[in-house]
Amino acid sequence: MTTQLDPACPSDSAGHCVTCADEARSVLVVSLDPAMGMALVTAQEPETGEEIEDGSEVDISLLEEVGPGDILLVHGGVALSNQTRPTGVELYERGRDKQI
Amino acid sequence: MKFVDEFRDGDLARRLCSEIDRLSRGQSLKIMEICGGHTHTIYKHGIEDVLPPNIDMVHGPGCPVCVLPMGRIDDAIAIARQPGVIFVTFGDMMRVPGSKSSLLDARAEGADVRFVYSPLDALKIAHQNPDKQVVFFAIGFETTAPSTAVTLLRAQAEKIKNFSVFCNHVLVIPAIQAILDSPDMRLDGFLGPGHVCMVIGMRPFAFVARDYRKPVVLSGFEPLDIIQSVYMTVKQLDEGRREVENQYARVVRPEGNLKALEAMEKTMEGRPFFEWRGLGFISHSALKLRPEFAEWDAEKRFEVPGIRVADPPACQCGEVLKGAIKPWECKVFGTACTPETPIGTCMVSSEGACAAYFNYGRFSLAAQRNRLPVIDLTAPTGANLKDS
Numbered sequence: 112m113t114t115q116l117d118p119a120c121p122s123d124s125a126g127h128c129v130t131c132a133d134e135a136r137s138v139l140v141v142s143l144d145p146a147m148g149m150a151l152v153t154a155q156e157p158e159t160g161e162e163i164e165d166g167s168e169v170d171i172s173l174l175e176e177v178g179p180g181d182i183l184l185v186h187g188g189v190a191l192s193n194q195t196r197p198t199g200v201e202l203y204e205r206g207r208d209k210q211i
Numbered sequence: 212m213k214f215v216d217e218f219r220d221g222d223l224a225r226r227l228c229s230e231i232d233r234l235s236r237g238q239s240l241k242i243m244e245i246c247g248g249h250t251h252t253i254y255k256h257g258i259e260d261v262l263p264p265n266i267d268m269v270h271g272p273g274c275p276v277c278v279l280p281m282g283r284i285d286d287a288i289a290i291a292r293q294p295g296v297i298f299v300t301f302g303d304m305m306r307v308p309g310s311k312s313s314l315l316d317a318r319a320e321g322a323d324v325r326f327v328y329s330p331l332d333a334l335k336i337a338h339q340n341p342d343k344q345v346v347f348f349a350i351g352f353e354t355t356a357p358s359t360a361v362t363l364l365r366a367q368a369e370k371i372k373n374f375s376v377f378c379n380h381v382l383v384i385p386a387i388q389a390i391l392d393s394p395d396m397r398l399d400g401f402l403g404p405g406h407v408c409m410v411i412g413m414r415p416f417a418f419v420a421r422d423y424r425k426p427v428v429l430s431g432f433e434p435l436d437i438i439q440s441v442y443m444t445v446k447q448l449d450e451g452r453r454e455v456e457n458q459y460a461r462v463v464r465p466e467g468n469l470k471a472l473e474a475m476e477k478t479m480e481g482r483p484f485f486e487w488r489g490l491g492f493i494s495h496s497a498l499k500l501r502p503e504f505a506e507w508d509a510e511k512r513f514e515v516p517g518i519r520v521a522d523p524p525a526c527q528c529g530e531v532l533k534g535a536i537k538p539w540e541c542k543v544f545g546t547a548c549t550p551e552t553p554i555g556t557c558m559v560s561s562e563g564a565c566a567a568y569f570n571y572g573r574f575s576l577a578a579q580r581n582r583l584p585v586i587d588l589t590a591p592t593g594a595n596l597k598d599s
Contacts, residue, residue, distance in 0.1 A: 134248045134432065135354065135406050135462075170331060170361055173470040184409065184462060187351070187358030188329020191471060192409050192462050 135184035148172035227438045232263040234449040241267045246404035247274030247562030254571035256434040269534030275351040276560035278487045284309035286515040291322045298324045299333040300348035303560045310520040330362035337374035346509045354406040356380040357471035360478040377509040385496035400444040403429035405459040412467030420453040431459040489529030528555035538568040
């Protein structure tokens with residue numbers, strides 16, 4: 112009986128459910144609502160760079176410090192990490208120079 | 212694009228693979244990627260094809276959909292079918308087969324089953340439907356449990372009485388220990404689940420290196436993250452080191468996210484034991500709501516059958532989850548069991564090893580090396596295999 116994935120199933124363009132995958136999605140903070148512990152964010156589709164989820168709200172109560180312009184990793188509507196400090200690319204570059 | 216292009220550099224990938232080849236010296240090495248997200252990346256980007264043939268990636272139990280036993284799906288369907296209930300779940304759970312049907316079937320038969328990105332959305336549905344009981348089907352590892360915890364704390368603060376959680380959160384560390392204790396297991400190292408580690412940190416993995424003498428590299432999810440993590444694992448083996456290393460330092464902090472751990476601690480506690488599909492009962496491997504949150508506990512609010520259901524005999528999800536066989540070695544892979552008509556949960560979720568392999572891996576060189584049956588794409592799905 113179970114034949115069709117519902118067309119509204121929250122999968123990304125690769126047919127992949129970011130929530131079920133224990134995956135976190137990068138979003139950019141646009142503004143904060145500190146009283147509610149929420150932030151307004153935008154996100155990009157990783158494959159295409161196309162802006163998606165413009166104007167979504169995420170819970171930021173589990174992060175110490177968040178400001179507009181920060182890049183957060185969000186899972187299940189809740190931000191779990193602030194990627195802005197330290198910058199991932201710099202760390203990676205440092206790591207790869209050391210490795211090879 | 213920032214945070215993506217840097218991790219998909221083909222030249223760097225080839226250099227890393229050549230270093231892996233040099234360091235491994237042709238020795239056959241089995242490395243388990245624990246997380247379903249890693250499995251998806253490995254298949255989608257053909258990483259097995261660029262790694263030296265002596266490096267065997269073994270796909271672990273890190274897909275939360277795949278490890279949930281059929282009896283718990285039946286319990287979820289039983290709650291969803293009760294009058295006045297709005298049952299809310301993540302997308303992949305809709306198609307997971309229980310012993311007789313799925314949540315999608317229950318919805319087709321009239322149950323109010325909806326899907327969301329976040330448990331907080333379930334709380335909104337409860338606000339909007341005060342005359343209904345809204346039940347959130349909580350699944351996932353330590354990455355997802357904090358969002359359930361935050362939602363429970365909000366429900367408590369806002370005194371929302373028509374909301375409850377059917378809690379099926381599972382824990383990675385006891386599952387790894389069960390795999391390490393399994394007699395048919397021959398693994399040389401692990402790629403740790405980066406986003407779980409973002410929450411729990413590095414320390415919980417220390418026993419793997421200390422007691423079992425296996426390297427663990429906490430890994431990110433882009434193709435170069437995974438190849439670099441394999442390189443770091445092989446380098447440890449070559450140098451005789453057994454450590455927990457953090458490849459995903461741009462996200463994982465040694466201590467994890469303390470606020471997330473605190474929220475989980477406030478709302479949930481360990482179950483004495485929990486059944487994992489394919490791995491059986493594992494002690495202290497799952498979470499339930501604390502007694503202080505009993506009024507939001509769906510297992511206390513609703514009658515559930517709670518009956519253990521054996522997997523279909525043809526399904527070999529258990530062996531796939533333990534890495535004992537590759538997906539294509541299952542008797543029903545690609546014939547009776549496809550993403551359109553899944554028998555086992557590994558074929559339902561796109562993070563499941565079988566579905567990832569069906570969608571991407573069947574075209575790979577690694578598959579040809581292992582004599583994977585070739586799929587004739589012009590034939591109807593479900594009856595399209597012929598031996599290579």
